[in-house]
Each structure stands twice: as structure tokens, then as C-alpha cells.
Amino acid sequence: MPDTEKITINMSAVDLGKIDLLVQEGVFSNRTDFIRTAIRSQLEKHNLEIQHSVTRNSYVIGALVHDKADLEKRRAKGEKLNLNIIGLLHISNDVTPELAREVIENIQVRGIFNASDAVKAALADRLK
Numbered sequence: 001m002p003d004t005e006k007i008t009i010n011m012s013a014v015d016l017g018k019i020d021l022l023v024q025e026g027v028f029s030n031r032t033d034f035i036r037t038a039i040r041s042q043l044e045k046h047n048l049e050i051q052h053s054v055t056r057n058s059y060v061i062g063a064l065v066h067d068k069a070d071l072e073k074r075r076a077k078g079e080k081l082n083l084n085i086i087g088l089l090h091i092s093n094d095v096t097p098e099l100a101r102e103v104i105e106n107i108q109v110r111g112i113f114n115a116s117d118a119v120k121a122a123l124a125d126r127l128k
Contacts, residue, residue, distance in 0.1 A: 003063060003087075003088050003112070005111075005112050009035075016031075019031055019034050019035075022034060054086065057084055057108070058084055059084045059085065059086045059108075059110070060083075060084060060085050060086070060087075061085075061086045061087055062086075062087045062088070063087055063088040063089075063090065064083065064085055064087070064088070064089050064090070065090045065091075065092065066081075066089075066090070066091050066092065066095065067091075067092035067094055067095065068092060068094040068095050068096075068099065071095055071099050071100070071102075071103045071104075072099065074103050075099065075102055075103050079103070080103065080104075080105040081103055081104045081105060081106075082105050082106045083104065083106065083107045083108070083109070084108045085107075085108070085109045085110065085111065086110045086111055087110075087111045087112070088111055088112045088114065089107070089109045089111075089112070089113050089114065089115075090114040090115070091114070091115035091116075091119055093116055095115070095116075095119055096118075096119075097116075097118045097119050097121070097122030097123075098122070100115075100119045100122055100123055101122050101123065104123060104126060105126065106126050106128060107123060107126055107127050107128065108127070108128040109127075113127075
């Protein structure tokens with residue numbers, strides 16, 4: 001279950017050249033190191049806005065895993081899940097699309113959503 005995801009960005013030749021120059025000068029070990037550092041810097045800069053949104057939208061931050069046993073227990077109790085995640089949501093491969101639909105009412109993931117294609121399709125109308 002990977003907790004990272006590869007993304008692709010487009011940059012101007014000049015910006016890319018500036019990054020390469022910083023790498024050449026030893027400020028960063030490589031392009032990826034520069035990009036990760038820049039992203040973390042911006043996230044830290046906007047931490048207050050992030051925290052307000054987390055509070056306002058009742059997000060869980062981190063990794064959340066649900067498997068068949070967990071969802072069956074919730075179904076037996078008549079519970080419905082509203083999942084608001086910043087990070088990783090993993091629904092195990094032992095969860096059937098029917099079980100997922102019975103228990104999961106809404107999903108909002110800001111990050112990575114791992115589930116079987118069948119479960120993702122079953123929950124497509126519940127994704128925000």
C-alpha cells in the first residue's frame with residue numbers, strides 16, 4: 001500500500017534551469033529534492049489556512065484503512081461512514097462493492113484513495 005503518489009508537472013525551461021543550477025551548486029541533491037522542499041515550504045506557509053479547513057470540514061489527517069471485518073461490524077451496528085481524509089484512504093481488497101455501498105455514505109479524499117476498481121465504481125456517486 002504506497003503512501004506516495006507520483007505526479008507530473010510542467011515547468012518553463014528557465015525555471016527548470018534555475019533548479020538545475022541549484023542542484024549543480026549543491027544546494028539541493030537533485031530536482032526532486034528541490035520540488036519536495038518547495039512544496040513543504042508552501043504547505044508550512046499556508047498551515048493556518050489548512051488547519052482552519054481541517055476543522056471546518058472535519059477531516060482526518062493521516063492514513064485510514066478499512067477492511068471487510070471493520071465494515072461488517074459497522075453494518076451490524078447500523079453505522080454509516082462519512083469519510084473526510086487528508087492523506088491516504090485504503091479500502092482493503094476483501095471489501096465487496098455491496099458492503100462498501102451499504103456502510104460508506106460519503107467520501108472526500110484529499111490525497112490518495114486506494115480501493116479495488118469495483119469498489120471505486122460502486123462508490124463513485126458518493127465521492128466529493
